[in-house]
Amino acid sequence: MDEEKKIQILEEVMLEYGNDLVRLAFNYVKDKETAKDMVQETFIKCYEKLDEFRNESNLKTWLYRITINLCKDYLRSWHYRKVQTKSVIENTFRTVFPLTEEKIINKANTEEMLEIVASLTKNYREIIYLYYYKSLTISEITDVTGLNENTVKTRLRRAKQRLKTMMKEADIYG
Numbered sequence: 001m002d003e004e005k006k007i008q009i010l011e012e013v014m015l016e017y018g019n020d021l022v023r024l025a026f027n028y029v030k031d032k033e034t035a036k037d038m039v040q041e042t043f044i045k046c047y048e049k050l051d052e053f054r055n056e057s058n059l060k061t062w063l064y065r066i067t068i069n070l071c072k073d074y075l076r077s078w079h080y081r082k083v084q085t086k087s088v089i090e091n092t093f094r095t096v097f098p099l100t101e102e103k104i105i106n107k108a109n110t111e112e113m114l115e116i117v118a119s120l121t122k123n124y125r126e127i128i129y130l131y132y133y134k135s136l137t138i139s140e141i142t143d144v145t146g147l148n149e150n151t152v153k154t155r156l157r158r159a160k161q162r163l164k165t166m167m168k169e170a171d172i173y174g
Contacts, residue, residue, distance in 0.1 A: 006051075007047075010043060010046060010050070013043070013046060013059065014043055017060060017063055018039065020134065021038075021039040021042055021063060022036055022039050023133070024064060024071075024134070025039055025042075025067050025070075027125070027126070027129045028068070028071035028072070028075060028122075029074060038067060038071050038074060039067060042066045042067045042070060045066050045070075046062075046063060057143050058140070061136075061140055061143040061144050064130075064134075065143070065144050065146070068144060116163065116166045117163070119166070120159060120163070123155055124155055124159035124162065125159075126145065127141060127145075127152060127155045128156070128159045128160075128163070130144060130145070141156075
C-alpha cells in the first residue's frame, strides 16, 4: 500500500473513531490527557501496521484492541503505579464522565450512579462499558478483549446483577 493511501485511510479512521477511542481509553486510564495520548499511540500503531491488517476482523475492533492493549500496558507501567494519586483520578472521573455514565446505564447523570459504576471491578466495568456505551455485541466484545465468549457473557451477567443490587441499595433503581 502506498503512503498516500495509508495517510488517507488514517485520516478517515481518525475522524470516524477518534472520539470513541478517547472515551474508551478514558474508561481505563481515568485521565483525559493520558487517554488522548493512548489514542495518539493507537493511530501511530495503526499507520505502522496498516499494511499487515488482513481484514480478518473489523477495523473498529482492531483499533479498540490496540487502544485497550496500550491502556493496559500503561496501567502496568511504573509511571502509573507510582505517580498517579487517588484524588486526581476521582476528580477527573467526576468532571469528565457524567455524559458517558448516562449513556452506559441510561439513567440520570447522578453522582450516586457514577460512583456505583466506577466501583465495579475493572473486568465488569470494561464489559458494561463496551456493551452498553459502545453498543458492541458479545462477539465484538470477545474480539476486542480477547476473552472467551462465555467469559464475556458471564461477566456481563454478573456485572448487571451487581449493578442492580448496588442501585437498589443506593435507592436509585427505578
